Amino acid sequence: QVQLVESGGGLVQAGDSLRLSCAASALTFSTYTMGWFRQAPGKEREFVAAVNWSGGTTYYANSVKGRFAISRDNAKNTVYLQMNSLKPEDTAVYYCAASGRSLARLTYEYNYWGQGTQVTVSS
Numbered sequence: 731q732v733q734l735v736e737s738g739g740g741l742v743q744a745g746d747s748l749r750l751s752c753a754a755s756a757l758t759f760s761t762y763t764m765g766w767f768r769q770a771p772g773k774e775r776e777f778v779a780a781v782n783w784s785g786g787t788t789y790y791a792n793s794v795k796g797r798f799a800i801s802r803d804n805a806k807n808t809v810y811l812q813m814n815s816l817k818p819e820d821t822a823v824y825y826c827a828a829s830g831r832s833l834a835r836l837t838y839e840y841n842y843w844g845q846g847t848q849v850t851v852s853s
Contacts, residue, residue: 739847750811752826763829764809768822816851
């Protein structure tokens with residue numbers, strides 16, 4: 731059974747940094763596009779970032795471009811999200827997801843999802 735387990739969330743102040751990790755199991759990790767999404771209370775889940783199978787191509791939502799960086803380590807079956815210059819509006823539950831599509835940025839394109847990790851940014 732495929733499992734995606736996120737870690738690294740927490741409570742930080744505006745301007746701080748956090749690094750999220752997502753460890754995958756029972757998945758041919760290196761063949762999947764990996765993505766990060768987030769969902770704030772009362773809002774729909776939104777795309778944050780994605781990285782292709784090799785790590786050579788990345789995509790970002792405009793709201794995080796220049797502040798967040800996605801990367802992956804195929805040897806460790808792990809994807810990361812480095813979040814810098816955090817803002818209160820980044821507060822959300824962050825989800826890791828895996829897609830069999832090469833250019834996945836929409837929720838329906840993702841086959842597997844983690845349970846999420848809470849990120850709270852205070853002002």
